[in-house]
Each structure stands twice: as C-alpha cells, then as structure tokens.
Amino acid sequence: MSARTDYDVAAMLADLRAYTCPVLGCEAALRSGRLMCSAHWRRVAPELRSEVFEHARRQTRIARAYDRSSGRSGVVDHVNATPDQRRLIAEWVQAEQDLHEVQLRAVLCADERSGRRPAA
Ligand SMILES: [Zn+2]
Numbered sequence: 001m002s003a004r005t006d007y008d009v010a011a012m013l014a015d016l017r018a019y020t021c022p023v024l025g026c027e028a029a030l031r032s033g034r035l036m037c038s039a040h041w042r043r044v045a046p047e048l049r050s051e052v053f054e055h056a057r058r059q060t061r062i063a064r065a066y067d068r069s070s071g072r073s074g075v076v077d078h079v080n081a082t083p084d085q086r087r088l089i090a091e092w093v094q095a096e097q098d099l100h101e102v103q104l105r106a107v108l109c110a111d112e113r114s115g116r117r118p119a120a
Contacts, residue, residue: 004111009100012107023110035103036110043113044106052106055099062092 004024015022019030021037028037035041035052044052066088067073070081076089 004108007104007108009104012104013100022107023114025114036107040110040114043110045109045113048102048106048109051102052099055095055102059092059095059099062088062095066092 007024012022016030016035019032020026021028021030021040023036023040026037026040028039030037036044041049063074066076066085069085069088070077077085078089081089
C-alpha cells in the first residue's frame with residue numbers, strides 16, 4: 001500500500017483501468033464508468049459529488065457538439081478537422097483533465113472520510 005501523498009491522477013487512472021476502487025485500502029471491484037465503490041462514493045462530500053457529475057456532463061456535451069459538427073458519432077478526425085472541430089477537441093481534452101482533477105479530489109475526500117488515511 002503506497003503512501004497517499006504520492007497518489008495522483010496517474011495513480012487514480014491506473015486503479016480505474018484495473019476496475020478497482022481507488023480509495024486507500026479498498027479492493028472493491030468497479031463496474032465500468034464508476035469512479036469508486038458505492039460505499040465510498042456515499043462518503044464523498046455532496047458538493048464534490050455534484051462537481052464530478054458537472055464535469056462529466058460538460059465533457060459529454062463537448063463530445064456531442066463534436067459529433068454534430070462532424071456528422072459522425074464517436075469518431076475524431078485529427079487530420080481533417082475543421083477549426084471549429086479542433087477547438088472542440090482542445091476543449092474536450094481540457095475538460096478531461098479538469099474531470100480527472102475533480103475525481104482525484106473526490107477520491108481523496110473519500111479517503112479522509114473513511115478514516116484510513118495514513119498519518120502524515
Ligand atoms: Zn471503495
């Protein structure tokens with residue numbers, strides 16, 4: 001078990017790719033699309049949970065705008081993208097970074113509220 005001071009977005013994404021709850025000491029399996037197990041998600045501050053959803057919705061809205069612009073679904077053409085599509089791609093990438101940062105804050109919040117955070 002690693003010290004939580006080292007825990008960052010990359011470490012969180014590794015946990016998510018392994019479908020394991022990223023909260024310290026939790027080995028619960030995750031369903032696809034989940035950030036953490038339901039027991040830990042309930043411990044996250046409500047305003048932080050809302051923030052996670054807001055950021056995820058923002059990313060979805062950008063992806064839909066791109067799909068409308070390109071006339072295709074889920075296909076990103078970096079080579080032939082119009083200026084408008086390039087802007088949407090850049091916005092999507094930024095939205096993803098923002099989402100990951102707020103997700104990390106939610107995981108650390110669940111850590112703290114689970115009382116399993118190691119002494120600093
Ligand atoms: Zn958990």
